[in-house]
Amino acid sequence: MTTRxxxxxxxxxxxxxxxLVAVPVGLFAWMxxxxxxxxxxxxxxxxxxxGTRPFSPANFVEFFxxxxxxxxxxxxxxxxxxxLGLLLVICIPLAxxxxxxxxRLAAYVxxxxxFPMFVPSIILAFAFIRVLGPNGTVDLLLNxxxxxxxxxxxxxxxxxxxxxxWDNIPLTVLIxxxxxxxxxxxxxxxxxxxxxxxxxxxxxxxxPRIWTSVAVVISFTMLGLFSAFTLPYVxxxxxxxxxxxxxxxxxxxxxxxxxxxxxxxxxxxxxxxFGIFYVRAVARNRGK
Amino acid sequence: MSKLTIADVxxxxxxxxxxxxxxxxxxxxxxxxxxxxxxxxxxTLLRMIGGFETPSSGSIRIDDEEVIHLPPEKRPTGMVxxxxxxxxxxxxxxxxxxxxxxxxxxxxxxxxxxxxxxDLVGLKGYGSRMTTQLSGGQQQRVALARxxxxxxxxxxxxxxxxxxxxxxxxxxREEVRDIQQRLKITTLFVTHGQDEALALADRIVVMxxxxxxxxxxxxxxxxxxxxxxxxxxxxxxxxxxxxxxxxTFSRASFxxxxxxxxxxxxxxxxxxxxxxxxxxxxxxxxxxDYGTHGxxxxxxxxxxxxxxxxxxxxxxxAGQSVDLKPTAISAYRDNAVIYRTR
Ligand SMILES: Nc1ncnc2c1ncn2[C@@H]1O[C@H](COP(=O)(O)OP(=O)(O)OP(=O)(O)O)[C@@H](O)[C@H]1O
Ligand SMILES: [Mg+2]
Numbered sequence: 223m224t225t226r227x228x229x230x231x232x233x234x235x236x237x238x239x240x241x242l243v244a245v246p247v248g249l250f251a252w253m254x255x256x257x258x259x260x261x262x263x264x265x266x267x268x269x270x271x272x273g274t275r276p277f278s279p280a281n282f283v284e285f286f287x288x289x290x291x292x293x294x295x296x297x298x299x300x301x302x303x304x305x306l307g308l309l310l311v312i313c314i315p316l317a318x319x320x321x322x323x324x325x326r327l328a329a330y331v332x333x334x335x336x337f338p339m340f341v342p343s344i345i346l347a348f349a350f351i352r353v354l355g356p357n358g359t360v361d362l363l364l365n366x367x368x369x370x371x372x373x374x375x376x377x378x379x380x381x382x383x384x385x386x387x388w389d390n391i392p393l394t395v396l397i398x399x400x401x402x403x404x405x406x407x408x409x410x411x412x413x414x415x416x417x418x419x420x421x422x423x424x425x426x427x428x429x430p431r432i433w434t435s436v437a438v439v440i441s442f443t444m445l446g447l448f449s450a451f452t453l454p455y456v457x458x459x460x461x462x463x464x465x466x467x468x469x470x471x472x473x474x475x476x477x478x479x480x481x482x483x484x485x486x487x488x489x490x491x492x493x494x495x496f497g498i499f500y501v502r503a504v505a506r507n508r509g510k
Numbered sequence: 511m512s513k514l515t516i517a518d519v520x521x522x523x524x525x526x527x528x529x530x531x532x533x534x535x536x537x538x539x540x541x542x543x544x545x546x547x548x549x550x551x552x553x554t555l556l557r558m559i560g561g562f563e564t565p566s567s568g569s570i571r572i573d574d575e576e577v578i579h580l581p582p583e584k585r586p587t588g589m590v591x592x593x594x595x596x597x598x599x600x601x602x603x604x605x606x607x608x609x610x611x612x613x614x615x616x617x618x619x620x621x622x623x624x625x626x627x628x629d630l631v632g633l634k635g636y637g638s639r640m641t642t643q644l645s646g647g648q649q650q651r652v653a654l655a656r657x658x659x660x661x662x663x664x665x666x667x668x669x670x671x672x673x674x675x676x677x678x679x680x681x682x683r684e685e686v687r688d689i690q691q692r693l694k695i696t697t698l699f700v701t702h703g704q705d706e707a708l709a710l711a712d713r714i715v716v717m718x719x720x721x722x723x724x725x726x727x728x729x730x731x732x733x734x735x736x737x738x739x740x741x742x743x744x745x746x747x748x749x750x751x752x753x754x755x756x757x758t759f760s761r762a763s764f765x766x767x768x769x770x771x772x773x774x775x776x777x778x779x780x781x782x783x784x785x786x787x788x789x790x791x792x793x794x795x796x797x798x799d800y801g802t803h804g805x806x807x808x809x810x811x812x813x814x815x816x817x818x819x820x821x822x823x824x825x826x827x828a829g830q831s832v833d834l835k836p837t838a839i840s841a842y843r844d845n846a847v848i849y850r851t852r
Binding site for chain 2: 406408409411412413414415416417418419422426427430431
């Protein structure tokens with residue numbers, strides 16, 4: 223065995239590799255890491271009346287002692303959980319159907335399930351208003367057959383929930399279907415062969431194989447929902463409001479960037495928690 | 511204990527007729543091999559017995575009880591798939607125990623039965639292994655054990671060893687035979703390997719395009735194939751199309767006495783039933799020496815190639831002209847036997 227010193231060619235190739243990596247890493251540092259640090263620093267160093275900025279958790283004390291902020295955080299969490307629950311309840315059967323059904327109907331359902339992906343949120347929001355809003359299509363139809371109007375979910379916390387569920391169906395279904403790809407037909411048939419009925423089959427054979435996908439769905443949708451803006455802004459109530467519109471209003475209308483940063487930091491902490499959940503789920507899957 | 515009756519079963523997938531009015535009786539404790547080329551409907555038939563496909567028509571009875579309307583989970587059948595059928599998130603013990611747990615057997619009984627069957631398939635002590643840590647052969651043993659532990663009335667195996675290498679396949683099929691004989695379990699075994707069928711089966715069902723071509727004991731399928739298709743499918747066979755006139759079959763310069771009515775015929779001669787003598791119309795194309803015997807390819811003047819098995823490969827050489835003397839022949843016309851030497 224002989225070891226050769228690295229040639230000049232290899233060295234320059236290493237340099238090019240380093241440069242190629244440096245660009246995205248630099249961008250990441252500049253566009254993501256730096257704003258986070260700067261935001262954290264500002265949130266933790268509130269400006270005093272005399273202009274100094276000593277370290278103090280005062281902003282966070284203010285956030286967590288303000289009933290309005292807390293109810294906004296509460297409604298955000300509520301929206302996230304309800305949306306997530308509905309998403310799983312709707313998308314798991316849909317994904318199971320798409321994975322195991324054959325034929326033309328399944329192809330149609332697949333297209334339908336992917337459709338929301340191509341509709342911008344703002345158009346979705348206005349479609350929602352026209353259909354489910356006051357005197358919308360549903361009301362008109364009910365009226366035509368002499369029934370009372372619905373209590374419109376528009377401008378209630380259910381408005382964003384319905385919009386967000388619709389908006390998130392494609393991604394959720396895609397993730398779940400790809401996860402279900404890991405379940406072989408033979409494994410399913412073998413389970414039926416030894417006596418598993420559909421529910422048992424789902425619980426003991428299918429679900430354990432798609433846990434990772436479910437975890438990915440949970441973290442992805444939670445991350446997406448926490449930072450959702452358009453749908454809560456257009457469809458949701460003015461008060462309490464979700465963190466997205468709340469931050470925007472605090473920053474833009476109230477001109478209080480420090481408080482907006484504090485809200486952003488709190489939001490980020492929740493997102494980090496789900497981020498960690500995601501990383502762990504993926505890592506656990508890799509470990510298998 | 512259990513017999514299987516399949517009567518006039520057909521399965522039509524939109525345009526393909528996968529199984530065509532198939533009938534078969536399998537006696538208690540019998541091992542029947544379904545043999546046929548790819549696409550002949552073997553898997554489809556097995557899946558209909560297991561409940562994974564619904565027949566388009568016909569009836570399937572187990573111990574005289576109609577099972578056609580039962581879903582797989584309610585049928586007294588156990589199926590072993592070709593591959594990828596183990597539950598990879600469970601260990602070996604859990605894979606075997608799952609069916610028993612669904613039947614709410616007591617813990618002690620589950621443990622006892624799982625261990626007994628692990629012992630039976632030669633995997634004693636493998637209970638805590640994850641299935642992904644097993645070799646291909648071990649995985650198929652687990653799949654077999656998983657079906658056996660539930661003591662099914664009918665065991666169905668769909669090319670269970672097709673993904674394994676030749677050597678392992680031979681060993682496992684012998685084990686399956688031993689286990690089957692010990693448990694006296696009625697078994698249907700799908701394969702497209704004729705040697706597997708010949709080695710395993712009490713009876714062989716040769717299938718072609720979804721229909722039964724012949725049902726017979728292995729030696730009968732080999733010695734007295736009912737149709738030219740079976741003759742050509744099992745073992746090596748020379749099939750020569752020609753015409754019969756005045757009690758003589760002829761094809762090009764090759765002729766054999768054949769006491770049947772005049773008309774077209776297909777002659778079937780095993781290589782081992784065709785002896786060679788020097789000088790004649792056939793030209794030797796190649797001689798392959800297998801040590802124990804030799805295989806000679808002979809070209810007739812019209813280009814027909816014929817195989818002959820000889821005991822001494824050194825006796826003939828390529829380019830030599832030879833005469834062909836069949837010692838045993840069968841002849842077919844309209845897909846049926848018209849003559850067979852005793
Ligand atoms: N789900 C299905 N949909 C449509 N056609 C099918 C389906 N399953 C099987 N077939 C067709 O039915 C015929 C028989 O298939 P089958 O799988 O039973 O053959 P096989 O004898 O098991 O072949 P192999 O030896 O390759 O496994 C084939 O022509 C196949 O294309
Ligand atoms: Mg098959």
